[in-house]
Structure formats: C-alpha cells, structure tokens
Amino acid sequence: MTYLDYQATTPLAPEVAKAMQPWFEDKYANPHSASRWGSEAAAAVEVARKRVEAALGLKGGSIAFTGSATEALNWALKGTAEKRAKGRNRIITLATEHAAVLDTCEWLVGGGIDLTILPVMHDGRLDLELLARELDDRVLLVAVMQVNNEIGVTEPISEIAQMAHGVGALMLCDAVQAFGRMAICQGPDLVAISAHKIHGPKGIGALWMRKGAEPAPLIHGGGQERGLRSGTLSPALCVGFGAAAKLAEERMTRDYDHVQKLWAAASRALGPGWTINGSTGHRYLGNLNIRREGVDGARLVADLRDLAFSLGSACASGSGRPSHVLRALGLSYREARSSIRLGFGRYTKQKELVDACKRIAEAAHAQEKLDA
Numbered sequence: 001m002t003y004l005d006y007q008a009t010t011p012l013a014p015e016v017a018k019a020m021q022p023w024f025e026d027k028y029a030n031p032h033s034a035s036r037w038g039s040e041a042a043a044a045v046e047v048a049r050k051r052v053e054a055a056l057g058l059k060g061g062s063i064a065f066t067g068s069a070t071e072a073l074n075w076a077l078k079g080t081a082e083k084r085a086k087g088r089n090r091i092i093t094l095a096t097e098h099a100a101v102l103d104t105c106e107w108l109v110g111g112g113i114d115l116t117i118l119p120v121m122h123d124g125r126l127d128l129e130l131l132a133r134e135l136d137d138r139v140l141l142v143a144v145m146q147v148n149n150e151i152g153v154t155e156p157i158s159e160i161a162q163m164a165h166g167v168g169a170l171m172l173c174d175a176v177q178a179f180g181r182m183a184i185c186q187g188p189d190l191v192a193i194s195a196h197k198i199h200g201p202k203g204i205g206a207l208w209m210r211k212g213a214e215p216a217p218l219i220h221g222g223g224q225e226r227g228l229r230s231g232t233l234s235p236a237l238c239v240g241f242g243a244a245a246k247l248a249e250e251r252m253t254r255d256y257d258h259v260q261k262l263w264a265a266a267s268r269a270l271g272p273g274w275t276i277n278g279s280t281g282h283r284y285l286g287n288l289n290i291r292r293e294g295v296d297g298a299r300l301v302a303d304l305r306d307l308a309f310s311l312g313s314a315c316a317s318g319s320g321r322p323s324h325v326l327r328a329l330g331l332s333y334r335e336a337r338s339s340i341r342l343g344f345g346r347y348t349k350q351k352e353l354v355d356a357c358k359r360i361a362e363a364a365h366a367q368e369k370l371d372a
C-alpha cells in the first residue's frame with residue numbers, strides 16, 4: 001500500500017514507538033500518585049510537556065494535555081464562552097474550519113452565543129477587510145486555523161490575532177495541521193494541537209493557553225492538569241507526544257525540503273488537466289488537493305484500493321456529503337466530487353508517490369474514456 005493520507009494521520013515514528021515502549025510495560029505507575037514510581041512517571045510527563053512547548057515556540061503560556069485536538073478545541077470554545085463577560089457573546093469563525101470548531105460553535109448558539117461564520121475567497125483565504133468590518137466590542141473570540149486540513153491553505157494568523165486583540169477579543173488557532181510542519185504563528189491566545197499528525201500516538205492532544213486566557217474547565221474530576229483538565233494522564237502517550245514534537249522540531253527544515261520535492265514530483269507525474277483547489281502561493285505543500293473535470297473522485301478511490309488517499313477530511317468522507325471546504329471555495333457539487341486529496345510527508349518515497357500519481361492519472365483517463 002502507498003500511504004498518501006498524511007492529513008488524516010501520520011505513521012508513528014520509530015523513535016517515538018521506542019520511547020513509549022517502557023511506559024506500556026513495566027513503568028505502569030500513575031503519574032499523579034506520590035510513590036517513587038509515580039514521581040518517575042510524573043517527571044517523564046513534565047519532560048514531554050517541555051518538549052511540546054519548545055516545539056510550539058509560543059511565548060507567555062503553557063499547555064495542558066488533552067485526549068485529542070477535538071477535545072482541546074471543544075474546551076477552548078466552550079470554556080471561553082462560559083467565562084464570557086456580559087455583552088461579549090459573539091464568536092467569529094470561517095466556513096472552512098474543521099468540524100471540531102464548526103460543530104462546537106453551532107452547539108454554543110443554543111447557549112446564547114451569536115455566531116458569525118465568514119465566507120472565504122475563491123482561493124480559500126480569509127478576506128481581512130471583511131473580518132475588519134465584522135469585528136466589534138461584542139466579539140468574544142475569533143477562531144481561525146493556520147493550515148487547512150482539506151486544502152492545505154494557510155491563513156495570516158498573527159494579523160488576525162492582532163485584529164481580534166484590537167477589539168478586546170481572544171484568538172483561537174487550530175494549529176493541528178501546521179504544528180511540526182512549519183513555524184507556529186505568534187499571536188493567538190489559545191492553540192490546539194494533536195500528536196498523531198506529527199508521527200506521534202493517537203489519543204493525545206494539547207491546548208496551549210496564554211497566561212490569563214485559560215478557559216473554564218470542560219472535564220471535571222481530579223484536576224490533574226493544574227485544576228483545568230481532569231483525568232489520569234497516560235505517561236506513554238505524553239512521552240510519545242514529547243518525542244514526536246522534539247523530532248519534528250529537529251527535522252522541520254529537512255522534512256519540509258523533502259515535502260517540496262515531493263510536491264514538484266507529484267505535480268509533474270499527474271500531468272496536465274488537473275486544477276489545484278485553493279491558493280497555490282499560501283499553502284503547506286504536503287497537501288495536494290486537486291480536481292479534474294468529469295472525474296468522480298470516489299470512483300478513483302474505489303478503483304485504486306492499494307493507494308491510501310482521500311476525498312477530503314477523514315471525518316467527513318463517510319458522510320457522502322461533498323466537502324464543506326470545497327463548497328466554501330465556490331466549487332459546484334460536480335467540481336467538489338471530482339476532487340481528491342493526496343497527503344505526503346517525512347516517510348513518503350518519491351518513487352512510490354510518482355508511481356501512485358501516474359496510476360491516478362491513468363485511472364482518471366480510463367474514466368473519461370468510459371464516460372465519453
């Protein structure tokens with residue numbers, strides 16, 4: 001199988017698997033218990049925390065571990081809404097955000113939040129003048145992702161954060177697809193990340209919080225994460241996240257050079273007739289979301305079962321609905337259905353990617369012939 005679904009998840013790095021191993025076997029103590037073994041586990045969790053924070057590179061705050069980025073985003077949105085001051089009840093977000101943001105925002109409407117979902121331009125980017133017109137002193141939070149998971153398009157997070165701060169609002173950034181792959185933008189007050197997108201384990205994420213901007217707790221109980229988030233931490237998952245973050249930080253330039261070469265090779269191998277969805281200038285190059293007139297993307301995926309690529313977000317692909325992100329770019333249903341996403345990265349070999357792209361192009365030609 002050729003794995004081309006790096007936005008859905010990434011292969012576990014061998015170094016990460018090795019670092020986690022002892023914490024699954026003999027080192028099973030609870031990191032929150034006072035025994036010597038507990039203290040050893042707690043120390044390992046703290047080393048991991050520092051590694052994740054160092055890789056994030058954000059100033060003036062710290063992280064709390066969560067069960068996923070979905071939890072971190074739910075917590076940031078619901079916990080900020082809960083702490084809101086009288087008169088500040090608007091949340092502004094984008095039509096292209098992940099379901100973890102959009103669905104949580106929709107849920108908050110039932111609790112009195114006034115939600116504004118801004119459209120994006122044809123290239124998938126936010127029109128900053130539109131945002132400026134929408135911002136006022138009723139805005140509590142602006143939520144915008146750094147790299148879009150479906151189309152790879154980047155947003156100017158620092159500028160958006162500055163604009164939000166200008167009206168006294170907070171800024172939440174979903175940095176899941178950016179973390180470990182490019183520098184994280186300074187400016188937001190809350191940043192959500194996930195380990196399994198950076199060659200770490202599934203089942204752990206984190207919320208970075210600027211000091212003073214901590215949301216009210218979402219999960220109550222033992223208060224293990226500084227009273228802000230409850231639940232026994234898994235030393236294995238924390239250590240794995242820390243190891244993956246350290247590795248990503250050390251290898252960022254090397255990994256991105258590799259990704260740029262892969263992008264160029266894939267584009268050549270696909271040949272003419274494909275259109276890139278979203279901005280070509282403002283994007284992460286490990287995400288190649290393309291469409292081709294008259295092609296059925298779902299049929300391509302079904303025809304090429306030994307290639308793992310997708311139609312868009314892994315969360316939405318079971319639904320049969322065309323991607324909300326592609327629709328937000330102004331693509332017709334037909335265009336959205338003729339789109340596929342190829343995601344590649346650290347462990348993708350150029351030859352396997354080129355072979356896969358050639359087979360995708362051939363399968364697309366075969367569909368065209370059949371339908372002619």
Ligand code: PLP
Nearest residue numbers: 068069070098149176177194205
């Ligand atoms: N945000 C983005 C942009 C994502 O790509 C994902 C994962 O698909 C998430 C949030 C949710 O992350 P997790 O799988 O850790 O819940």
